[in-house]
Amino acid sequence: MTSIAQLLDAPVTPACDPGLATPTWDFDALPTYGPGASVADVVPAATTNARSRPGQLPIAYQRMTNDELHARIAAAKASLGDRVVILGHYYQRDEIVAYADFVGDSFQLAGAALTRPDAEAIVFCGVHFMAETADILAREEQTVILPNLAAGCSMADMADEDSVEAAWAELAQVYRFDPDETVGPDWFERHPGGKLPVVPVTYMNSSAALKAFCGRHGGIVCTSSNARTVLEWAFARGERVLFFPDQHLGRNTAKAMGVPLAAMPMWNPRKPLGGNDAEALRDARVILWHGFCSVHKRFTTAQIAAAREAHPGVQVVVHPECPMAVVDAADAAGSTELIRQFVADAEPGSTIAIGTEINMVNRLAAQHPDKTIFCLDPVVCPCSTMYRIHPGYLAWTLESLAAGEVVNEIQVDPDVARHARTALERMLAAAPKPLTGTPSTSTTSTSSTTGGPR
Incomplete structure (x- = not known):
């Protein structure tokens, strides 16, 4: 079996593909395991606090084979x-998903963290902003761990405090x-029918500081699941919305x-x-x-x-973070x-082209062998920061x-x-609705998986 150390010595591959196994970033003087989509990826400069500094994966775990890691996990x-x-x-590697008690999108996992109040520790196999959210919503006695503290989000970094x-x-x-006024949780009760000049809405893919900004200024957090419900909430309370950091989700939803x-x-x-x-800003709605x-x-x-030319009758489904066209x-x-x-x-026999992260697409294809499922992008790049959660980090x-x-605490x-928490509780109360043109399916349940590698 191949060890992590051997993977680190693999030659650099210039293109992105599902099997990409070259290191993309260094810190603490030694390269650490983190194959992904971009050799330009960097470790997040800002972390939640001093205890959230990325730490080197111990050499012993780098040298373990996959079989050893899975046995120890x-x-x-x-x-x-x-x-x-x-x-x-959902975007995690299969070998990580295999051990998850709950698998879902960011909205679902935010709620799932609340279902285990007696757990001493929440191990969040996602990225930094997700683990922050879990820590905000968790009980004070609970510990939240991000297996690899360098698992950030490039989109979240595009809107700093x-x-x-x-x-x-x-x-x-x-x-x-x-701009310095704090709009308390009871502002809307004290001003029935009143509207704020602008309501801040941040996508879940943002730092805790920006979620707090929204909480202070009468705003709310959204996910791709409930973006429409959140905008309806915001329009009922404000003349317009400042939506960050993802322009595409905001534009497509509005x-x-x-x-x-x-x-x-x-x-x-x-x-x-x-x-x-x-003038353009005064006329703005979003x-x-x-x-x-x-x-x-x-x-x-x-x-x-x-895809339509190669597969007549193909159904195309994409994530709303994609461009409007x-x-x-x-x-x-x-x-x-x-x-x-x-x-x-x-229906069985359907052909479906999907526009989202490759780990999820490949998993769906494996789960539905009666359907032809493929990724729209022929040069496939995984989410490089999600990919940093390797079994070595989970075992550690x-x-x-x-x-x-406790290591790697958030x-x-x-x-x-x-x-x-004010902005997040508003988010959790905003039940998801599909975008216009999407199937009318429930998006509030959380998938559950158990057991070892698969």
């Missing part, structure tokens, strides 16, 4: 029992409000709700007024932050056209859970827990957590 998980709950995002605060101050001049493109100006944080004039997902941005209408050209668009349900509901964190030691500052 299974043994450690069995010894911990109900003391630990493992959450796995300083840039959003600066944008808020500029918008305050246009809309004539106090467009499906009938908001004209002319009322959705882009905000470029590097330009005065985001590159807009005051102000879109200049951010995007590097994986979903790869999907194109040309890929859809090629791609969503418009697809047969359906929705969250990772909606995509999963779309495939499950399709679980065995450390079994030995009474802790959110209590004041940040207090305001972020």
Whole structure:
């Protein structure tokens, strides 16, 4: 069997593909395991606190074969029992998903973390902002662990706290409000029928600090599952919305709700007024932050056209983080859970082309051998930051827990957590709705898996 150390010595492959196994980033002087989509990927510079600094995977785990790692993960998980709950995002590798007690999208996993209040530790196999969210919602006595602290999110990094605060101050001049005013949870009860000049909405793919920003200013968090419900909530309470960091989810959701493109100006944080004039901002309904997902941005209408030509009758389903033209050209668009349900509901013999992360597409293809399922992008890139959660890291964190030691803990500052929790609780109360044109399927249940490698 191949060890992690041997994989680290593999020659660099310039293209992206499902079997990519070359190191993409270094820290602590030694290369660590993290094959993914981009050799330009860097370790997140900012972390939740001093304890959240990425730590080197011990050499012993790098040298273990896959069989050794899986045996040790299974043994450690069995010894911990109900003391630990493992959450796995849909985009994780199969060898990580195999050990997850719950598998789902970010909305589902945020709720799943609340279902195990007696667990001493939550091991979140996802990326940094997801583990932060779990820590914010968890009981004070619970420990939240991200197996690899370098698993960040490039989209989340596109909207930092300083840039959003600066944008808020500029918008305050246009809309004539106090940018430092805190809008408490009871503001809307005290002002029945009143509306704020602008309501901040942050996508789940953002730091705890930005979730707290929304909580302080009367805003809310959304996921791809409940973005439409969240925008309806925000429009009922504000004249317009500042939506960050993903422009595509904001544009696709608002467009499906009938908001004209002319009322959705882009905000470029590097330009005065985001590159807009005051009149355009006053006429805006949704102000879109200049951010995007590097994986979903790869999907194109040309890929859809090629799929339709090669496979007459193919059904195309994509994630709403894809560009608007791609969503418009697809047969359906929705969250990772909606995509999963779309495939499950399709008739046997169906051919389905999917525009989302490759690990999920490959897993769906394996789960539905009676259907032809493939990724729209012929040069497939996994989510490189999700890919950083390797079995070596899971074995390390679980065995450390079994030995009474906590490594790679995520802790959110209590004041940040207090305001972020307000925005997150609003999110959890906003039941998901599909985008226009998508199948009317429930997106609120959480998948559960058990057991060892598969």
